[in-house]
Amino acid sequence: MRLAFKIALRFLTSSKGQTALIAIGIAVGISVQIFIGSLIEGLQVSLLDATIGSASQITVNPEEKNTPIDDLQDIENWLTETYDEITAITPTLTQGGFLKIGDNTEQVVFRGFDLNKANEIYKFDAAITEGTYTLKENEVILGVDLAKNNNLKIGETYDIITPEGTISALKIVGFFDLKVASINQSWIIGSIDLARDIFDFSSSQGTAIELQISEPFDADLLTEEMTLTSTQKDVKFDNWKVQNEQLLSGLNGQSTSSLMIQVFVVISVVLGIASVLAITVLQKSRQLGILKAMGLNDRTSSFVFLFQGIILGILGGILGIIFGLGLLWSFTKFALNPDGTPVVPIFVNYGFIGLSGLIAVAASTLASIIPAQKSKKLSPIEVIKNG
Structure with missing residues (x-):
């Protein structure tokens, strides 16, 4: 495991430009996820506060009207x-x-x-x-x-x-x-x-x-x-959901659209990482062949790419959180009402931001499974013979 980690780190540092490009790609995806999710949540919190924040949420009324x-x-x-x-x-x-x-x-x-x-x-x-x-x-x-x-x-x-x-x-x-x-x-x-x-x-x-x-x-x-x-x-219990069905439908629609956007962002990140790491297997096939000829087993070679995915996910997740918070801060400074207040108050959910960072690591690790499996199939004799 330690050997696989050192080889993965060496591969990443030997191609700094490619590593930076992948990490930035992950970061952009995660920052969009954080921005969209926080924006929608802030809009919902704002709408709820304006609608029921200073109003009755459950009301006890007489069963018979006007009594x-x-x-x-x-x-x-x-x-x-x-x-x-x-x-x-x-x-x-x-x-x-x-x-x-x-x-x-x-x-x-x-x-x-x-x-x-x-x-x-x-x-x-x-x-x-x-x-x-x-x-x-x-x-x-x-x-x-x-x-x-x-x-x-x-x-x-x-x-x-x-x-x-x-x-x-x-x-x-x-x-x-x-x-x-x-x-x-x-x-x-x-x-x-x-x-x-x-x-x-x-x-x-x-x-x-x-x-x-x-x-x-x-x-x-x-x-x-x-x-x-x-x-x-002689009384009945009413609630704001019954009285605000259109608002509730709108909030549910916002949540669904936000979730769909975030899912497709994660899918695009996974596909991007998988394709780049698959190319990396080809680029590093000669080195892997030599390492296998020297005794590196298939399990360890596959862990090389899994560790690469984890490292890239951590880097991308950290950068994504920084970029996402930067986007949120910029939005509150430039998208303003005439009175200087933000058009949509941003609600920062640190749990959601932390989850987004974990999603970056999970997505990157998942994306590395295909190239990891591909590396196990490399024959050291064929690779060295064919260059």
Whole structure:
């Protein structure tokens, strides 16, 4: 084994140009694999964060539409005690109404939250553009577009009218921007206790429980389990996958296309290495013939080319990782939005990068099997006789 390794190293160093060319070829393939894989993963992470990163991933809704959920706190307690996967949970009360602005009224959606809990989902502390989300009594925050379109100011008080005709006064203490136009144009957010007072709900009632989980892609499995184990028969469990089927289909399509590209890149690397090493067998056949005549056995001669494949794979893998990280860095510096942020945020998965390096070694080793087998068949007498 040691002799085979030394001969392989000698063959590689005696043809430095050829060795460098093969290593660079491997590196280019692996760098493309790293770049494409990281780009697609970054795009998916970005899309998921924009879509469900600050939204409910599983929602407990009433079985019968437009009816309240009773015993809201009991259901919340059961969920938090039963499922460790839950990372954030908040009871909500959502109702439509009309905001009276002078002689006009604006149709709005009033959302009552336990704001400390809801902040873990909606990130109000980061979404506030003016004022505060720390609310007292009749205080609320509004979407920036709702405020802008109606020239509403912080500190002013307006009436909200329920569908039943009840009128309640609301004091504006802040504006938020949740990056969704429909939300910014219609939402008024207050405490869940204020919502209960306005819309005449009892202290134990609400319209939903919203939660986020540690693995968003497991939301469908978790909702099935919740449905089976729940003792509350007047509620149902919905998840973001059902509500975002087109997004999920797009993400799956991206993953499949990325995988196909990476597979074909690896195949091209394997074929390239195999062809070059096969030529190397011919180039080094005279030396191999002499070595075999001196006592080098077939097994050792085959290991010469296997070691060459492993060495080339290691060199190519290291260079490929360096090139790939360089491509990712360049992309974040030159492909920019007008505000200077990257067009697609790059998500660096070190596990994937390490796997790509291992794939380089495995592909190179696999490619060396054919020339290794070919070297075993060389007859030292024929090679030396025919030159």
